[in-house]
Amino acid sequence: MIDVVETTLAWRRLSPRMLVIHPFQEVVRAAPALLGLLVAGSSSGGQGHLWSVAGVALMVVLGMLRWFTTTYRITPEHVQVRRGLLNRKVVTVPRDRVRTVDVTSHVLHRVLGLARVEVGTGMSERRHEGRLKLDALTAAEAARLRVELLHRSPAAAMASSTVSSTVLSSTVSPVAPPAGSTPAAETELARMRPQWVRFGPFTMSGLVTVGVVAGFVSRLVSEGNVDLGRVGPVQETWRWFSAMSLPLEIATVVLVLVVFVSVASTLGYVLAFGNFRLTRHTEGTLHVTRGLLTTRATTIEERRLRGVEVGEPLLLRAVRGARLSAVTTGLRSAQGAQRGGSLLLPPAPRADAVAVARLVLPRVADAPSVSASEASPVTASLTAHGPAALRRRFTRAYGVHALVLAALLALWWWAGLPSWTWVTAAALLPLTALLAADRYRSLGHALASGYLVTRWGSLARRRVALECDGVIGWNIERSFFQRRAGLATLTATTAAGKQGYQVRDVDLAEALRLAAAGTPGLLDPFLVEAAAPLSPNSM
Template sequence: MRTETAWRRLSPRMLIVHPFQEVIRTAPLLLGVLIAGTTSGGEGHLWGLAAAGVMVVLGMSRWFTTTYMITSEQVQVRRGLLRKRVVTVPMDRIRSVDITSNVLHRVLGLARVEIGTGRSDRKGGGELKLDALQTAAATRLREELLHRTPATVGANAPGAPAVPGIGPAASPPEQEVAALRPSWIGYGPFTLSGVLTVGILGGFVGRVVNEGNVDLRSISSVRATWDWLNGLSLPAEIATITAVLIVFVAVASTLGYVLAFWNFRLTRPTAGTLHVTRGLITTRATTLEERRLRGVELSEPLLLRAVRGARLIAVTTGLRVGRGAQRGGSMLLPPAPRAENERVAAAVLGGSAALTEPLTAHGPIARRRRFTRAVGLNAVVAALLLMLWLLPTDLYEWTWITALALLPFTALLAADRYRNLGHALTGPYLVTRWGSLVRRRVALERDGIVGWTVERSFFQRRAGVVTLTATTAAGRQSYRVQDIELGPALDLARAGVPGLIEPFLVTSGSAPARQPA
């Protein structure tokens, strides 16, 4: 790749995008200025227009103050009006490239590029953002950064000619690993993503009612619905409200699934990268270097697991796992049949069947600890509530009855949590599984493990078990093998990464006398 020394600019079309985004972002503030100016007897509309004008100018200033340069060794982004900033990232620190286009971007033929550097979860972000480039220029930039393919200066300019061998038409052939099937949309209601929609709508309506002093009962349809509900018995009223919420959440979850994952494709270019594209209104394309991939995680929330569904997440460096797999870009497969997740995982891991191999159970001590914590705690709470009810207090009878009725469910939860515990060493991967409400199974590349942590709480010491944690620079950065006996835990660490834990062990005879701090 040749050295490029010229500074490049964002697309001039962003002069439309950024002012619009600034006005939308500060809409509550502008509305407050307008209302405050009007109620105080002043020209509220003039104040509002002046504030909006300031936002527009600030948005437009980004084009004049943002430039970037790419050389064979680093990427530099220079921005700022009053406070100048120059961010420099070495080329070998680039982990991923995200290309996102919302509705306005797509109308104008633009895209936002985010360059992941492996520090994206930290405060202040570790990614570089270029908002916005022309779509073709964003694609060329991705090739330039991940495949070290040179691009010409001025590729962002309107009407710039395509570069032979670099543009999308000359991209290397791709192997399609997975693509969205219409039947997968049926898993949407079981993701419960619509619960967030219900919360947002409820909060918005509550704020409008509170701030605007709106009497909902003055609305005829609301009053009629309220009167109809009051005419029902309490069980029928609860059942009706629950059914309405379930239907609303299911519809909202399905709609969210379609919006987020429509046109989903997972492909593998010949250059050694994984490429994920998805989105109906806002499109997103994420490119990951396979050499940064350290494994995969199979996530099975309880409702999704009930219909034999799951989702697949990449364990890799440079992605925002702290923001969630979907927002962070580490999702390799949306909610889909479990068998499809296992097939895709094997394809991503080079044919390894790490997600289908049998696991080693964790023994009776781990089982007893789960029942003690779940059933025992529930029984103690029920007994305390019963004692408080028998005393001259205002506690209702249904409290201890409810706690007592939950005992069978906590027992089932404890049994499920134990059944889901397990670990294995299979080929180049350490496999660990845990969880019940969200069952997770992780296949972590042993070469990506940089350390081991052996933890024992007070109760674990009395029970004779430990939690062995594999530390890595990828994904969640630590993956635990829970409630395993000390001897097998140390054997697992020795076999997992030979030579890593031995210097920290002191033995007397054949029994380990000290484990890592």
């Protein structure tokens, strides 16, 4: 029996099929440099193709070394990964610290039946701490590992330990579930609808594509020493463009950019969120699957969920759309909801986002006299922040606008800058006023059903419902100008999401009331009751 256990806990290698994955990834990553070697060598009369072949061979060898130098093992207490050739590194994740399991399959992964597993623990991720990657396991092993790490009731853990002790080899197929067991029951909360695609152009994700294409072309030109001015189609396009007047040139650039970004954003929306599905499992987890070419599956423990965030960027809000994200531990919220895995609903009708948010949040027993819509954190009425916050919005907006206008006027007067620059800036003053007014209308806060609700932003409006039980501290910050206006910024500190959510430019007395009501007793040692004024009779 000792030999069997030792074999079970032995270090194992990833799937041999990853010998195709990693070399291909290394070659794609180095493609601009390899193309540069080819172009530079050929244009100078050298053996550019030989250098490119040598570079490809080097990338393939480096990719294959990743398989030979990477091993892993799963014990009843830990998940460990050992990698590196010259700099050997062992990453260990305690199983009781596992918060999320992210399963991703790119196109090549899916062709070969593989998947990449990322295990998150909710720790600091500034340097990718607290995350463990297994690239690549077979799809069946990845699915089994996800269930084993997250759906661990005491009985399941004992059964898993018993099954593991009977494994005779570290290279056998994934262990099948015990006879008579039934798959986990799930309830579907949301599914992708074809009509949601109309929100794709308003996500503006195509701007990233513009940056990627521009960066790739710039690097290719730099590495290959290519003169685009000598390329025939480029010359013709530039000659046609230069013949236009300045207003027509600006209109043409804007039109081409809008069309390209809209098409790229729609295509990216379909590829990223195709086959989207959100389900709730009886073991207490939320499961999100999405993607056409690259599939991704994220599992979130509901007991780690501390709230939700409803995001409404300006363009998406104009067509009554919104996206929904989870405020939970263990997800890379600093990298954005989509990349970090906290996305619960892609850009969709706002009514759908609100409905899903109410299904996801833990149910709270409402008072009989209060309707469900009024008590729900995602639909509760918000308290405005008063005239001082309104003045602060207009003062800051016009202050920035005035500085820009003054700089343009100075450059026009002393440096000969075209006059249309400062004229345009002056004409945009009404737009600045609208932006300031919208930023004020977005401000609001409330305490509803045990949640702190805060909303802010205009270009990217966000409404966060944070569970008060998840708040571990309160910070009150007051700048010089806030003190003069009697305002403060209240920050609720939490271990989930972005680790802090602000109620901005709120009256100081209201900020103290929110903190005291959100966490009763926490601020009592620091609060002093105001002395009652003396009456004339007491004199």
